Amino acid sequence: MAEVRLQQIRHSYNVDAGEETEYALEKIDQVWEDGGAYALLGPSGCGKSTLLNIVSGLLQPTEGKVFFNNNDVTSTTPDQRNIAQIFQFPVVYDTMTVHDNLAFPLRNRKMGNAEIKERVKTVAEMLDLTASLNQRASGLTADGKQKISLGRGLVRSDVNIMMFDEPLTVIDPHLKWQLRTKLKQLHRQVGFTMVYVTHDQTEALTFADKVAVMFEGEVVQFGTPEELFLSPNHTFVGHFIGSPGMNFLPCELDEGFLVFGGNRIKKSAPITQTETTKKIELGVRPEFIKIDSNGFPVNIIRIDDVGRYRIVKVEHSGYFFNVYVPEEFEVPTENLRVSFDPQNTHIYCDGWLYDKKEPS
Amino acid sequence: MALEFKNLSKKEYNVTFIAPFSLKLKPGIFNTILGPTLSGKTTLLRLMAGLEKPTSGEIWHKEINVTKLPVQQRNVAMVYQQFINYPTMTVFENIASPLRVKKITEKEIKSRVHKVAELLKMSPLLKRRPAELSGGQQQRIALARALTKEAELVLLDEPLANLDYKLREELREELPRLFAETGATVVYTTTEPSEALLLGGYSATLHEGRITQYDPTQSLYKDPNSLVAAKTFSDPPLNTVKVEKNSEGIFLEDGAHWKTSKYTNNPNGNYTLGFRAHHLKLFSTKNDDLKLTGEVLVTEISGSESFVHLKANGNNWVVHTHGIYNFKEEEQIEMYLSLSNCYLFDTEGSRVYDE
Numbered sequence: 023m024a025e026v027r028l029q030q031i032r033h034s035y036n037v038d039a040g041e042e043t044e045y046a047l048e049k050i051d052q053v054w055e056d057g058g059a060y061a062l063l064g065p066s067g068c069g070k071s072t073l074l075n076i077v078s079g080l081l082q083p084t085e086g087k088v089f090f091n092n093n094d095v096t097s098t099t100p101d102q103r104n105i106a107q108i109f110q111f112p113v114v115y116d117t118m119t120v121h122d123n124l125a126f127p128l129r130n131r132k133m134g135n136a137e138i139k140e141r142v143k144t145v146a147e148m149l150d151l152t153a154s155l156n157q158r159a160s161g162l163t164a165d166g167k168q169k170i171s172l173g174r175g176l177v178r179s180d181v182n183i184m185m186f187d188e189p190l191t192v193i194d195p196h197l198k199w200q201l202r203t204k205l206k207q208l209h210r211q212v213g214f215t216m217v218y219v220t221h222d223q224t225e226a227l228t229f230a231d232k233v234a235v236m237f238e239g240e241v242v243q244f245g246t247p248e249e250l251f252l253s254p255n256h257t258f259v260g261h262f263i264g265s266p267g268m269n270f271l272p273c274e275l276d277e278g279f280l281v282f283g284g285n286r287i288k289k290s291a292p293i294t295q296t297e298t299t300k301k302i303e304l305g306v307r308p309e310f311i312k313i314d315s316n317g318f319p320v321n322i323i324r325i326d327d328v329g330r331y332r333i334v335k336v337e338h339s340g341y342f343f344n345v346y347v348p349e350e351f352e353v354p355t356e357n358l359r360v361s362f363d364p365q366n367t368h369i370y371c372d373g374w375l376y377d378k379k380e381p382s
Numbered sequence: 383m384a385l386e387f388k389n390l391s392k393k394e395y396n397v398t399f400i401a402p403f404s405l406k407l408k409p410g411i412f413n414t415i416l417g418p419t420l421s422g423k424t425t426l427l428r429l430m431a432g433l434e435k436p437t438s439g440e441i442w443h444k445e446i447n448v449t450k451l452p453v454q455q456r457n458v459a460m461v462y463q464q465f466i467n468y469p470t471m472t473v474f475e476n477i478a479s480p481l482r483v484k485k486i487t488e489k490e491i492k493s494r495v496h497k498v499a500e501l502l503k504m505s506p507l508l509k510r511r512p513a514e515l516s517g518g519q520q521q522r523i524a525l526a527r528a529l530t531k532e533a534e535l536v537l538l539d540e541p542l543a544n545l546d547y548k549l550r551e552e553l554r555e556e557l558p559r560l561f562a563e564t565g566a567t568v569v570y571t572t573t574e575p576s577e578a579l580l581l582g583g584y585s586a587t588l589h590e591g592r593i594t595q596y597d598p599t600q601s602l603y604k605d606p607n608s609l610v611a612a613k614t615f616s617d618p619p620l621n622t623v624k625v626e627k628n629s630e631g632i633f634l635e636d637g638a639h640w641k642t643s644k645y646t647n648n649p650n651g652n653y654t655l656g657f658r659a660h661h662l663k664l665f666s667t668k669n670d671d672l673k674l675t676g677e678v679l680v681t682e683i684s685g686s687e688s689f690v691h692l693k694a695n696g697n698n699w700v701v702h703t704h705g706i707y708n709f710k711e712e713e714q715i716e717m718y719l720s721l722s723n724c725y726l727f728d729t730e731g732s733r734v735y736d737e
Contacts, residue, residue, distance in 0.1 A: 065546045066517060164419070194418045195573050195617050199700070203680045203691050210680075210711065221546045228682035228689065248706055251685030262548060263685060309686060309704075328579045329603050330660045330702075348704075349660075350667075 023214055024090040024182040026054040026077060031086035033072055046072045048239040050086070054183075054217065059209050061218040061226035063262070064236035070219050073236070074185055077217070079103045090182050103182060106175025106214075110188040112167035116160035120151055123159050124173045131178075145176045148208060165197040172205070176212060186218045190225060202228060223263050227251075235259045251307075252366065257373045260305050266333060269311070269343035270370065273304040280304060280369065283339030285318040288364030293376070300372040308333065308346035310366035313354070317361030320345075325353060336360065384409035384567050385430075385535060390439035392425055392591075399425045401592040402438060407567050409534075412558045414578040414599065415571045416614055417588030423571040426588065427537045430569060431458045443534075459533035463540040465520040467512040473499075474508040476523050480531040498529045501560060518549040525557075529564060536561060538570040542577075554580050575617040579603060587614040609654060609731035618659040618689060621699040625655045625726075632721065635695050640672055640721045644736045653734065654727045659689070659702035661723035664715070671718040678709040690715070 031050035034043045047069045054060050062070040075081035077088060079100035087096045095103055115123050124142045133141075146152045149169045154162065159170060168189060175184050186205075190198050206229060209216055218229050226233050227247040234241045235250065235258070243255040254260035260268030274281045280290040282304055293302065320336035334345045334353055345360055347353050369376040384407060391402040400422050407413055415423050428434035432441070432453040440449045448456060459480070467476050474495055481491045499505045502522045512520050521541060528536050538557075542550040558581055561568045572578060578585045578599055585603075586596040587610070595602055595611040606612035613620045626633045628650045633639040666673070676694030683689075683706055690701040690709055694717070701717060709715055726734040 065548060195575070196418060196613075196619050199618055203682065206680050206682065207711075221548075223547060224684055227684040247683050247685040265551060267548075307686075326580060326582075327600055328576065329600075330658075 023056050025056040025092075026052075026183055026215060026217075027089040027092075028052040028073075028077070029087045029089065031073070031076060031083045031088070033069075033076060033081070034084045037084050045084075046239055047076075047083070050241060052234060052241065052244065054215055056091070056215055057213045059206075059216050059218070059229060059231045061220065061230035061233045062236055063220060063223060063226040063233050065221055065262070068236040069239040070236050071187065074187060074217070074219050077183070078105045078107055078185060104178075104180045106178065106181045106184045108168070108171045108175065108184070108186045108189045110191045112164060112171045112192075114159040114162075114167045114170045116158070118159055119156055120146070120159055120162070120170060121155040123170050124151075124155075124177055127174050127178050131180075141177045145173045148176065148211065149173050149204070164192050165194070165201055168193060168201065169204075172208075175214075176208065181214055183215045183217060186216070186220075188220050188222075189218070190220075190222075198225075205229065223265070227263070235262060237262075253368060253375060254305065255375050257303070257305065257370050260307070260370075264307055264309075266308060266344050268305045268307045270303045270305050271341050271343060273302060273369070275302075280367065282362075283318070283341065287362050287367050290369060293369070293371070302376075303370045304362075304367055305370050305375075306343075306362045306367040308344040310363040311343070311345045311360050312363065313345070313347065313351065313358065314361040315359055317359040319357065319359050322353075322355070322358055334358075384444065386442040387430070388440045388442065390429055390441065391437050392429055392434060393437040399591050400429060403593045404439075405586070405593065405596060407569070408584075409567055410562065410565045411567060412561060412581055412583030413567070413569045414581050414583065414585040415569060415588050416573075416575060416578045416585055417571075418573055418614070421588045422591040423588060424539055425591075427460065427539050427569060427571060430535070431460055431537055432456050433460075457531075457534045458537065459528035459531045459535070460537040461521075461524045461528050461539065461541045463543045465512070465517060465524060465544065467520060467523050469512055471511070472508065473504060473510050473512070473515070473523055476512065477504075477508075477526045477530055480527055494530050494532075495526075498526045501529070501563075502526050502556075518545050518553065521545060521553070525553075525560070529560065532564060532566075534566055536566045536568045538568065540571050540573070543573075550577075558582055575603070575615050578615070585615075587611040589614055606725065607733045609656060609725075609727040609733075612656050612725055612727075612733075616658055618700040618702055620656050621659060621662060621697070622654055622656045623695050623697050623699075625653050627651060627653055627726075632726075634674070638672055638674055638695075640670060642670070642721060644721060645726060645734065647737050648726075648734050652729055654729075654731070655724050656727060657719060657724045659700040661719065662699060662701045663718045664690075664701060664703055664707065666718040668718075668720040668722065670722065671720050674717045674719060675714055676717060678711055678713045678715060680711060681707065681709045683708065692717075 028050050031047055032045055033047040034045045037043055064070050076083045087094055121142055125138050128138045146155055220226050232246055234244045237258045243259045250259055250263050257270055271282055275293055278289055279286040280288050320338045323335040323337055326333045330349055332347045334347055336345055387405045389402045389404055392400040417423050429436055440447055477495045478491050499508055504522055542553055582599055585599040587594045589610045595607050603615050623634055631639050631641040674694055676692035679691045681690050688703050688707045692699055728734050
């Protein structure tokens with residue numbers, strides 16, 4: 023087990039190509055505490071897999087250093103780093119039994135048979151694989167195979183960090199729930215540092231204590247699921263987290279108030295001279311817009327019923343935004359009025375959260 | 383009736399892949415087949431397309447039996463989960479390819495491709511090759527091909543499964559509207575209940591090769607007619623519990639019960655109660671709420687919502703709630719469940735209604 027520290031990491035795939043250097047990763051500084059559960063979340067091409075490969079040692083960063091427990095491991099090989107990695111597609115030895123698959127990393131390390139037996143037994147119990155220990159791995163379903171991949175990491179006691187690269191992509195929705203909660207329970211039990219890479223917000227947010235949201239090679243926010251939801255640092259985070267994401271609307275500041283479409287939303291700290299040249303928007307999540315007879319009028323464009331709630335797409339002053347309406351509330355078909363929750367309406371300047379501290 | 387399947391089935395080596403089913407698809411309607419991996423979604427689409435020879439049954443199109451008609455002579459388009467495009471051709475040529483085999487003038491081809499490219503926001507990319515595009519754009523080419531073909535039946539086999547979450551969200555919103563304009567009958571497969579709900583139209587639940595229900599998506603979700611259909615259409619998984627109904631009410635194993643006159647016309651005995659995770663509440667909101675207790679297994683928090691996994695009455699349940707509740711493992715918590723949010727199923731798994 024280890025604390026992982028990434029110091030000033032930059033990476034480019036074309037550094038020697040003679041062209042202008044393009045960086046797949048820019049300025050990554052991260053500390054992942056020993057025993058923590060972390061997620062790297064972002065769309066394809068945001069650099070999350072590059073970062074993962076730098077941590078595992080499959081890739082040498084162009085600049086910067088990687089530390090495990092304050093030891094510089096930047097130039098060490100993957101096997102020297104003692105990492106367990108679980109990929110999108112389960113990697114199992116089809117011709118071996120489940121038992122032998124789990125024992126494989128221990129046999130490689132020349133562990134005694136009695137100890138191997140004991141460890142495999144413990145891990146099989148954790149993963150509910152005891153009944154199929156003598157079965158061939160080829161006969162298992164995708165989730166069973168993925169459990170083996172996981173188990174091969176868990177049997178080892180020398181693992182510094184366990185890394186998951188989109189591990190649930192090929193798993194059915196119903197089994198996803200089981201495997202995800204299993205993973206969470208295991209993390210509590212074994213206390214390994216775990217890093218989970220995904221583009222799926224639900225997987226990232228439910229698994230991790232802290233999530234690094236990545237966009238175009240940068241970590242735009244590193245925070246708890248709650249922080250990412252309540253106060254996204256950047257419009258990208260607001261958009262990416264939440265389904266649908268945060269609404270961003272043009273706004274003005276007038277006599278100390280934030281104004282949208284002529285309606286005063288909340289008190290606001292004045293925006294400094296330098297900021298006024300930038301693009302100023304307000305951000306409010308669909309969940310924080312209420313149907314309110316004292317609010318301002320909107321036109322209903324469309325209502326999507328998702329069962330548990332409805333997403334009502336509305337228009338005001340030529341701008342469109344989504345309103346979240348739980349199952350137990352009615353949506354009036356005419357004269358719909360809404361209000362924004364001032365506590366949860368934020369100002370963004372050129373995409374970055376401006377009013378980090380709420381004025382009282 | 384645009385397309386009708388009569389008693390269609392597929393069996394091979396005595397293994398039933400698709401159990402006999404009959405279905406009438408209305409023209410211009412978006413249909414979603416919802417079922418887990420290996421439930422037979424792809425086989426079903428291939429049968430519909432005519433790519434697979436049925437073991438029994440017939441396919442009728444506009445009052446004509448087309449069962450034996452080769453696939454080339456049917457007006458069908460299919461899009462797969464994997465992005466399939468011609469790598470050496472430009473985006474334009476990829477989209478135009480189904481028109482090249484028809485006798486259509488160059489002018490007409492151009493106009494159709496540009497129209498569809500416009501619709502899919504691909505106009506600036508027409509001169510590029512597929513490999514230069516992102517996954518979402520590549521899948522848009524395949525969708526564009528299906529659109530230019532102006533097929534009467536469009537089959538989409540998990541077309542968004544290989545795309546990023548956010549991209550999926552975007553395309554999912556576009557899809558029904560795109561095809562609505564063409565008047566095509568669309569059949570779309572997915573493993574995700576939320577996707578079916580967002581796509582609207584009609585849905586069919588598929589379980590082990592059997593179509594268990596076909597109805598407008600909203601009513602299928604809110605009013606499943608069997609335990610299997612309810613389970614297929616629930617994410618998080620449907621919570622279930624065995625109950626006993628007697629003249630006093632409905633009793634759970636631990637003695638908790640609703641004193642109710644509901645379901646009085648149904649015989650006393652054993653039933654299964656099913657309810658969705660968001661209907662199991664942490665606070666009482668309704669008059670007929672039953673207080674239940676459970677032991678927390680693990681809690682997942684997604685920023686604005688919590689999923690509390692727990693053990694209650696010998697079952698694993700999930701509470702899906704707004705707000706953040708970080709319960710400890712093994713903590714005993716109270717929950718509330720209203721009978722009006724529950725479905726009752728008989729021992730065969732058929733829905734029992736309060737009549």
